[in-house]
Amino acid sequence: MAAVPLDLLDRIRALERQVRELAGRAQTRPALNRITHGAVVIGEGGSLDVRAPGGAQVLGVGQFATGRYGVSMAREDGTGVALEVGGNDNTASQMVRLFARGGYPSPIVMDDGYADGYLGRPWVPIPLAPSATVTASDWTTTHAGTIWTQHAVLAAQWSIYAPAGTTAEARLMLKRGGNLTQLGDTITATGKEVFTSQRITPSAHGLSRGDTAALLIQARRTAGAGTAVAWCQGMWGSNTANASEANH
Secondary structure, eight states: OOOHHHHHHHHHHHHHHHHHHHHHHHTTOSSOOOSSSSOOOOTTTTTTEEEOSSSOOOEEEEEEETTTTEEEOTTTSSSSSEEEEEEEOOSSSSEEEETTTOOSSSSSEEOOSSTTTEEESSSSEEOOEEEEOOOSSEEEEEEEEEEEOOOSEEEEEEEEEEEEEEEEEEEEEEETTTTEESSOOOOEEEEEEEEEEEEHHHHHHHHTOOOOEEEEEEEEEESSSSEEEEEEEEEEEEESGGGGGOOO
């Protein structure tokens, strides 16, 4: 019988040992509930769905029913979505939205879906005095307030009243850096109260978020001897209602 070199036998035994170790490792499953190194990638339209023991979704990452992608966080008691980043439909840019208990459909905090850089909700009121009388024929400021711009749109509701035989008119003005700019049309009343409801967009007011300016309601009596009254029902900062309102 031919002699087999000892070093060759040692090599064979070493190979057998390594094969046994590899076979053993192949049968050992790694822990599936822990990631210690590297990144986790969910691609090809996949999603992550985390649910509370009762079945309510508390975290969703991936594609929404709208076809867009985003992140949704909800309360584990099933009272609805609490926070969404993106995921809304294609009619607006992807937004960050915060919801009260009950979730959809109306967020209580959000950025503007059409005008980048502006707050969408909540709407911020702009304080002005409720009413003032007018008898002068020159333009007289009846209401004044300072706006610190947070929203893209200024929503304004105001009116002018003139008794029978008297005519008065009023206008909304923006004062910035000493310059006065009229916002919208002048309204005129004779023997009645005339109301107006305005939505002043960036193309009209020209303000960026954080800019300050003064808002003025001015009125004057143009005919008759009666006393006119200018009213301000309210002014608010508001989100844009569509893409055209966001245009500068």
